[in-house]
Amino acid sequence: MSDAGRPRIGVVTFPGSLDDRDALRAVRFMGGGGVALWHADRDLQGVHAVILPGGFSYGDYLRCGAIARFAPIMDEVRAFAEAGGAVVGICNGFQILCEAGLLPGALIRNRQLRFVCRWVDVRVETSVSPLSAELVAGEVLRVPVKHGEGQFVASAADLDRIEREGLVVFRYCSPDGAIGEPHTPNGAANAIAGLRNDAGNVVGLMPHPEHAVDPDVGATGGQPMFASLLSSALAHVSA
Amino acid sequence: MNRTARRASRSSSEPGNVTTPIRGRHVELTIEAESEEAAQAQVQEMAARLLSNPVIEEFQVLRAEQVGR
Numbered sequence: 001m002s003d004a005g006r007p008r009i010g011v012v013t014f015p016g017s018l019d020d021r022d023a024l025r026a027v028r029f030m031g032g033g034g035v036a037l038w039h040a041d042r043d044l045q046g047v048h049a050v051i052l053p054g055g056f057s058y059g060d061y062l063r064c065g066a067i068a069r070f071a072p073i074m075d076e077v078r079a080f081a082e083a084g085g086a087v088v089g090i091c092n093g094f095q096i097l098c099e100a101g102l103l104p105g106a107l108i109r110n111r112q113l114r115f116v117c118r119w120v121d122v123r124v125e126t127s128v129s130p131l132s133a134e135l136v137a138g139e140v141l142r143v144p145v146k147h148g149e150g151q152f153v154a155s156a157a158d159l160d161r162i163e164r165e166g167l168v169v170f171r172y173c174s175p176d177g178a179i180g181e182p183h184t185p186n187g188a189a190n191a192i193a194g195l196r197n198d199a200g201n202v203v204g205l206m207p208h209p210e211h212a213v214d215p216d217v218g219a220t221g222g223q224p225m226f227a228s229l230l231s232s233a234l235a236h237v238s239a
Numbered sequence: 240m241n242r243t244a245r246r247a248s249r250s251s252s253e254p255g256n257v258t259t260p261i262r263g264r265h266v267e268l269t270i271e272a273e274s275e276e277a278a279q280a281q282v283q284e285m286a287a288r289l290l291s292n293p294v295i296e297e298f299q300v301l302r303a304e305q306v307g308r
Contacts, residue, residue, distance in 0.1 A: 063292055070289070099292065106294040153295060 007233035008033040010047035012077070012093075014068050015039065018055035019090065019210055026210040027051075030226040032233070039071040048233035049086035049130060050077055052093030054146075054208060064107060064149050065095035074100060086130035086232045087202045091147055094194070094204030103197055103204050104162060105154035110147070111187025117146040119219060120185055122170040122193045122207055123177045129169045129196040129203040130232035131225040140177045141170075141221030143207040145185050150206040152188040152195075159189055169203055170194035201232075266290055267303075 009027040011034060013020045024034035035047050039057075044050065057068035068074070074096075081087045081102055089097040097103045110116055124132050124139040135141075154162060162168060170193040172184040184191045186206070194205025209222030268285070272278035282300050291298040 062290065066289065066292065098294070104294075106292055108295055155294065158294075 006031065006033045007048045007230050007236075008035050008046065009049045009051060009229065009233060010035045010037040010044055011051045011053055012037045012039060012071075012073055013053075014055070014057035014071060016056040016059055017053050017092070019053040019208065020055070022208075023051050023053045023090065023210040026213045026222060026226055027230075029213050030223065030230060032226075032230045037073060039068070039073050042072050042076055044073075044076050044080055048236040049088070049229055050080060051210075051229075052077070052087070052089040052096050053210070054091030054093060057092055057096065060092070060149075063095075063099065065092060065097075065099040068092075068096045069100040078102065081197075081202050084199065084201050085236055086229065088130055088229060089202075089204035090208055090210060091145075091150070091206055094206055095149070097202060097204045102202050103195060104158045104167070105152055105189075105192075105195070107149050107206070108151050108153055109149050110151050110185070115146075115148040116150070116185045118144065118185065120145050120193070120207060121173050121175050121177075121183065122205075122221070123173040123179070125168045125171055126166050126196070128166070128200040129194075130201060130229050131194070131203050131205065131209070132169055133228040133232050135224055135228060138177060139224075140173060140175065141224065142175075142219035143209050143212045143221040143225075144218075145207045147186070147206055150186040150188065152186075152192040152206070154189060162192075162195060163190065165198065167195045167198070168192050169196050170205055170207070 009032045011020050011023045027034040035045055095107045098106050121140050121142050124135045171191040172193050173179050174183045179191050196203045209225040212219050212222035270278040286298045
């Protein structure tokens with residue numbers, strides 16, 4: 001099938017990325033055109049949205065995402081984001097966006113000091129983001145997490161601003177949407193699983209929607225997130 | 240150090256009068272530069288932009304002789 005008329009979603013591969021192929025597959029599964037992008041290039045190939053995927057970019061030396069933020073393609077991603085393009089960071093991609101200053105806060109080692117790999121539920125907090133444009137606040141989605149450093153932290157002032165300005169996009173929750181420490185897999189401040197920038201076009205999250213689109217392998221909480229991304233990207237196409 | 244680790248260490252071997260342990264990283268750099276000021280400026284820049292994240296870390300730049308090397 002041709003990509004003509006379909007939103008083209010770029011997925012950046014850094015040395016050490018793990019989930020780039022799943023992200024591309026999820027884009028295609030949901031009807032978009034997947035475009036593989038390379039960290040050392042300075043060309044986004046005219047894509048309508050960009051995904052920074054999960055993994056361990058550059059081995060996560062120094063800190064998670066600390067080196068990837070200086071990759072040549074990140075200059076293009078930053079310019080794309082500043083022009084209003086949809087940018088999504090998943091897990092390591094979220095860490096990269098925070099390191100790059102495109103999102104506030106940082107991700108540190110899980111509070112329990114152990115890698116966590118399991119299904120979680122997240123509650124949608126706002127429809128203002130490329131991953132929640134077609135969702136309604138209060139909806140609960142089941143998606144997996146797999147990370148050692150996913151505890152979101154921010155200064156008290158930043159955390160206050162994040163909450164006051166409604167920048168939280170997803171919170172960890174119980175299956176019926178209740179927020180609390182038992183439902184938060186990593187000790188994240190205010191149970192924050194994902195957040196957006198002020199403009200609402202950049203979003204990062206620790207859970208992995210790209211692993212939750214195909215019913216053959218489990219829950220499909222990633223489907224509405226990718227559907228939102230494709231519709232956000234289409235808006236960029238027609239803009 | 241996070242709270243879980245702090246609790247675990249207190250319950251085992253840590254004396255009760257230790258309350259705020261801080262874990263850090265030590266990075267050694269050898270720089271060739273035209274002057275000490277230029278070297279200091281370069282290290283400050285590297286520490287601020289790459290080696291540390293201001294959201295979660297603070298840093299201090301010391302010369303080798305200041306740390307007994």
